[in-house]
Amino acid sequence: MGYYEFDIKVAGESLDALLNLMSGAGCLGAIEKNGGVIAYFSDTRGINEIKGSLALFKTILRDSGLDGSLSFGYVFLSERDWNETWKKKFKPVEAGRSFYIIPPWEKGKEGRISLIIDPGMAFGTGHHETTRTCLALIERFSGSTAKNRFLDVGTGTGILAIAASKLGYKHVTAVDIDPLAVDAARRNAELNGTGNIEIIEGGISSAQGSYDFIAANLMSEILIKIAPEAPQRLDLSGAALLSGMLSGQEYGVIEAMEKEGLRFDEKFEDGRWVSVVVRH
Numbered sequence: 625m626g627y628y629e630f631d632i633k634v635a636g637e638s639l640d641a642l643l644n645l646m647s648g649a650g651c652l653g654a655i656e657k658n659g660g661v662i663a664y665f666s667d668t669r670g671i672n673e674i675k676g677s678l679a680l681f682k683t684i685l686r687d688s689g690l691d692g693s694l695s696f697g698y699v700f701l702s703e704r705d706w707n708e709t710w711k712k713k714f715k716p717v718e719a720g721r722s723f724y725i726i727p728p729w730e731k732g733k734e735g736r737i738s739l740i741i742d743p744g745m746a747f748g749t750g751h752h753e754t755t756r757t758c759l760a761l762i763e764r765f766s767g768s769t770a771k772n773r774f775l776d777v778g779t780g781t782g783i784l785a786i787a788a789s790k791l792g793y794k795h796v797t798a799v800d801i802d803p804l805a806v807d808a809a810r811r812n813a814e815l816n817g818t819g820n821i822e823i824i825e826g827g828i829s830s831a832q833g834s835y836d837f838i839a840a841n842l843m844s845e846i847l848i849k850i851a852p853e854a855p856q857r858l859d860l861s862g863a864a865l866l867s868g869m870l871s872g873q874e875y876g877v878i879e880a881m882e883k884e885g886l887r888f889d890e891k892f893e894d895g896r897w898v899s900v901v902v903r904h
């Protein structure tokens with residue numbers, strides 16, 4: 625197996641939107657660099673599929689009223705080169721008040737909860753702002769919600785589910801439609817020694833029962849799509865954290881959730897990114 629490293633250039637105003645789109649396109653990790661984006665894909669995706677996604681992004685950017693000019697170059701990395709690349713680029717990063725995200729080859733930090741993430745296979749290394757925001761908010765809400773059942777929709781590397789487990793949620797369910805993400809999440813759960821995370825390949829409908837806390841760090845289009853399923857999965861006293869929206873996109877998501885009978889509770893802004901909490 626090998627990987628592709630894409631060096632993508634976009635207009636400054638489209639950068640956040642591009643990073644947001646990358647996560648939905650089977651991108652394993654994306655880093656903002658020199659006003660552009662360095663993004664990694666597994667070669668199992670096929671180069672034409674990846675190029676097809678990038679072409680589609682141009683249209684989506686333009687449809688959102690942003691500058692759609694986008695150019696890119698790419699290189700193929702063997703498994704070994706890939707590991708070396710990530711070792712150089714994936715440095716530990718702090719999130720929230722207590723988390724410390726580290727790759728398997730780094731040591732933890734005194735007084736912080738380590739989240740060991742092998743960045744090899746899926747999105748969610750903590751180098752993206754929305755992942756860190758979600759971690760900080762999950763930490764904050766864990767003090768005030770029941771900690772029985774936690775659901776992570778679109779788990780990627782499993783990072784949010786692993787954090788929930790380490791914060792003391794008794795039963796954690798993580799779902800992702802991408803089989804590569806499911807493999808990565810299972811491996812990362814094992815690396816962290818968390819024995820209470822059930823990882824399912826599928827969407828929100830593959831989870832059963834209701835949850836005290838739901839975290840969904842997805843694009844706004846996907847959040848809108850899952851809205852009809854959200855009330856059923858959310859406990860009557862629970863809270864759902866919806867993240868991964870660009871400023872302005874939250875209104876459509878709130879409207880979709882309200883249509884299903886949920887109510888908007890709180891909004892958190894982090895630069896151009898927005899997260900909202902909805903409840904019954």
Ligand code: SAH
Nearest residue numbers: 647748755778779780800801802805827841
């Ligand atoms: N939770 C991680 C990863 C977010 S990336 C973090 O916060 O960093 C978004 C993930 O959602 C990707 O792994 C993608 O495969 C998955 N995904 C996209 N659409 C989905 C859907 N409808 N249901 C479940 N997962 C989905």
